[in-house]
Amino acid sequence: MTAATDVQKTTAPVLEVAGVTKRFPGTLALDDVSFALRPGEVHALVGENGAGKSTLIKVLTGVHRPDAGEVRHLGEPVVFRRPAEAQRAGISTIYQEVNLVPLMSIAGNVFLGREPRTRAGLVDWRRMNAEARALLVDYGITEDVRRPLHTLGVGAQQMVALARAVSTEAKVVIMDEPTSSLEPREVEKLFEVLARLHEQGIAILYVSHRMDELYRVCERVTVLRDGRVVHSGPLAELPRLELVSLMLGREVSRIREEGVTAFGEEHDVEREPVLRAENLRGMRKLRDVSLSIRPGEVVGLAGLLGSGRSETARALVGAFPLDGGTVVVAGKPLRRGRVAAAMRAGVALLAEDRKTDGIIPNLSVRENIALAALPRLSPFGLVSKSKQDRIVRTFMERLRIKASSPDQKVAELSGGNQQKVLLARWLATGPRVLLLDEPTRGIDVGAKAEVQALIDELAQEGLGVLLISSELDELVDGADRVVVLRDGKVVDELTGDAISEDNVLASIAEGGSDG
Known part of the structure; x- marks a missing residue:
C-alpha cells in the first residue's frame, strides 16, 4: 500500500480522543488515552486481551461515554450518545462478527435504513438492487443481490458489511479483526479495497493481531497495554520484535546465557507422550498445530492473542470443531468433537474465563x-x-x-x-493430562505463587500439563518445553537453555529463534 501523501500527513485529525479515561466497576479500562486518526491513513490499533482496544473503539463510536477527557470530530469536541449519531457523522464500524440481517436480501443489507424511495414513498427495489449490484462488484461479490444474506459465506458477508460501511459516505472506517473469517483470496480483495479507500482519503482504524497484515497495510500504529498508550508512531520504524515487547510489556535485552527450566533433571520427559496432537486444523483459527505432552512434563504454549492458543486447548479436549488432524491419548485416538470421550480418556481443561466457562x-x-x-x-x-x-x-x-x-x-x-x-x-x-489456559490471570500475587507451586507438584507426580500464559516469565520459569504459535501455526519449539523471554519474543515476532 502506498504511503499517505504529504497533504494527508499534515491534515488535522478527522477523529481523535484527548486524555480519555473510562472506568468500569473494579476496572480502569482506559487511563488518560490520547489518540488521533488522520484522513487517508491506515492506523493499526494493537494490544493484548484486556489492553483497552474494544473500549477505545466504543468510546469513538458512541457506545460508551468517557469519564474524563473528550472525543473530537474534525477538530471539534463532540458527544456521540449512540452509535447511530457516530455513523451520521461519517464513522462506520465493521465488527469481527458480522452485524447484519441474515434473512434480508444482500441489497437490503447494503441499504438498510436508507433505502432509495419512489415518488410515492415506497422502496424503489429496482434502483436499490441495481445500485447494490454495481457497488458490490468492486468487493468481489457477483451473486444475485436479491438472495438472502445468509446464503453467502462468512467472508462474503464481511465484504457486504464493508461495502455498506463505505457506501454511507463514511470518512472513518473502523475494522475489528477484518480478516479473521476470510479466505486468502478474500483477504487479497480486502487489501485492494483498503488501497482504494486510502487513495480516496478515508481514514481506517485497523485492529488485528496478524503481524504480516499490519506491516503490509498500516502506516502508523498505536499500542495499548493495561488501558494506556505505550507507543504511537510510524509502523515501519518499529521492528516486529519491539512491537511484540511493547504489547507484552517485556524488555528486549540480550539473550540470557542460561535458560531456566521448571524442574531441572527431576522429570523423566523421555517417556512416550501421554497426549499427541498432529496437524490440527479448523475454523481458520488452527492451520497446522502439532504438539506432544509427556507424563511429568509441563509444556508451555506461547503466542499473542489470536494465535490459536485457547483454540488448541479446546481442540485437545474436543470442544473446538476440527476440519482435520488427530489427537491421541495414551496411544488411543480420540473421536473429534467428543468432550465426554476426552474426559474419559483423562484430559481435563481449565478454561481461560472462569466466570463464563468455569464456576457456577x-x-x-x-x-x-x-x-x-x-x-x-x-x-x-x-x-x-x-x-x-x-x-x-x-x-x-x-x-x-x-x-x-x-x-x-x-x-x-x-x-x-x-x-x-x-x-x-x-x-x-483423576486426569492424565491437565490443560491450563491462563490459570493465574486475575488473581493476586500470593494466590498466583500457590497455583504455580501446585503445577510444579502435579508434574512431579507424573501429570502431563499444558500451560498457556501471556506472562512470559511463567512460561520460562514453569515449562520444560515451550511451543510458540502464530496465526494458528506452530512456528517454533524451545527446549532447555533456549527457553528465555527473548527467544520466545523473537519466535512470536519472526516465527523462529536462533536458540
Missing part, C-alpha cells in the same frame, strides 16, 4: 468441586455423599482453599480461591 456462582464450593467427578461418585445414579465429602475435603486441604465451609457459595470467594476450586474440580476426576 450460585452453587457451593462442595458442589463446584464435585461436579465433574459426579459420574464416578454416583453409581446407578445415586450420589455417594461420603465419597463426595472425602474428595472435597481432600482437595480443599491440598489446595488450601480458603472458605468458611464447603457449603459456602463459590461466588463469595476471592478470585484466587475460585481458581483453586476449578483446579480441584478437574483434579478430582
Whole structure:
C-alpha cells in the first residue's frame, strides 16, 4: 500500500480522543488515552486481551461515554450518545462478527435504513438492487443481490458489511479483526479495497493481531497495554520484535546465557507422550498445530492473542470443531468433537474465563468441586455423599482453599480461591493430562505463587500439563518445553537453555529463534 501523501500527513485529525479515561466497576479500562486518526491513513490499533482496544473503539463510536477527557470530530469536541449519531457523522464500524440481517436480501443489507424511495414513498427495489449490484462488484461479490444474506459465506458477508460501511459516505472506517473469517483470496480483495479507500482519503482504524497484515497495510500504529498508550508512531520504524515487547510489556535485552527450566533433571520427559496432537486444523483459527505432552512434563504454549492458543486447548479436549488432524491419548485416538470421550480418556481443561466457562456462582464450593467427578461418585445414579465429602475435603486441604465451609457459595470467594476450586474440580476426576489456559490471570500475587507451586507438584507426580500464559516469565520459569504459535501455526519449539523471554519474543515476532 502506498504511503499517505504529504497533504494527508499534515491534515488535522478527522477523529481523535484527548486524555480519555473510562472506568468500569473494579476496572480502569482506559487511563488518560490520547489518540488521533488522520484522513487517508491506515492506523493499526494493537494490544493484548484486556489492553483497552474494544473500549477505545466504543468510546469513538458512541457506545460508551468517557469519564474524563473528550472525543473530537474534525477538530471539534463532540458527544456521540449512540452509535447511530457516530455513523451520521461519517464513522462506520465493521465488527469481527458480522452485524447484519441474515434473512434480508444482500441489497437490503447494503441499504438498510436508507433505502432509495419512489415518488410515492415506497422502496424503489429496482434502483436499490441495481445500485447494490454495481457497488458490490468492486468487493468481489457477483451473486444475485436479491438472495438472502445468509446464503453467502462468512467472508462474503464481511465484504457486504464493508461495502455498506463505505457506501454511507463514511470518512472513518473502523475494522475489528477484518480478516479473521476470510479466505486468502478474500483477504487479497480486502487489501485492494483498503488501497482504494486510502487513495480516496478515508481514514481506517485497523485492529488485528496478524503481524504480516499490519506491516503490509498500516502506516502508523498505536499500542495499548493495561488501558494506556505505550507507543504511537510510524509502523515501519518499529521492528516486529519491539512491537511484540511493547504489547507484552517485556524488555528486549540480550539473550540470557542460561535458560531456566521448571524442574531441572527431576522429570523423566523421555517417556512416550501421554497426549499427541498432529496437524490440527479448523475454523481458520488452527492451520497446522502439532504438539506432544509427556507424563511429568509441563509444556508451555506461547503466542499473542489470536494465535490459536485457547483454540488448541479446546481442540485437545474436543470442544473446538476440527476440519482435520488427530489427537491421541495414551496411544488411543480420540473421536473429534467428543468432550465426554476426552474426559474419559483423562484430559481435563481449565478454561481461560472462569466466570463464563468455569464456576457456577450460585452453587457451593462442595458442589463446584464435585461436579465433574459426579459420574464416578454416583453409581446407578445415586450420589455417594461420603465419597463426595472425602474428595472435597481432600482437595480443599491440598489446595488450601480458603472458605468458611464447603457449603459456602463459590461466588463469595476471592478470585484466587475460585481458581483453586476449578483446579480441584478437574483434579478430582483423576486426569492424565491437565490443560491450563491462563490459570493465574486475575488473581493476586500470593494466590498466583500457590497455583504455580501446585503445577510444579502435579508434574512431579507424573501429570502431563499444558500451560498457556501471556506472562512470559511463567512460561520460562514453569515449562520444560515451550511451543510458540502464530496465526494458528506452530512456528517454533524451545527446549532447555533456549527457553528465555527473548527467544520466545523473537519466535512470536519472526516465527523462529536462533536458540
